[in-house]
Amino acid sequence: MENHAERPEVKEALSVGSGHSIRHSVTINRDLLYYAVRQSTAAGQPVLLRFALPLETVTSVVTQFRKSLWFASFLILAILGP
Numbered sequence: 001m002e003n004h005a006e007r008p009e010v011k012e013a014l015s016v017g018s019g020h021s022i023r024h025s026v027t028i029n030r031d032l033l034y035y036a037v038r039q040s041t042a043a044g045q046p047v048l049l050r051f052a053l054p055l056e057t058v059t060s061v062v063t064q065f066r067k068s069l070w071f072a073s074f075l076i077l078a079i080l081g082p
Helices: 008-016 056-080
Strands: 018-025 032-039 048-054
Touching: 008 018, 008 032, 008 056, 032 056, 048 056
Parallel strands: none
Antiparallel strands: 018 032, 032 048
8 A cells, every 4th residue: 555644634634633635536536535633542652544535425415414504594593483
């Protein structure tokens, strides 16, 4: 497996604690959202956790959340009334 130390999300996570980037994965031929977070072991050594999700999945979840939020806001306004 290749070294991922130069990936933008990894560099950002090492410097500020977490990082993300969006780019095309040649391996699976899809756009992915990459997220990395720095954690410490019980001994205090830093480790990085790195995740990748298809961008269309992230977009779908965010869109559904926004719709639910709009619906809940409308419902609250309707219940409270003028």
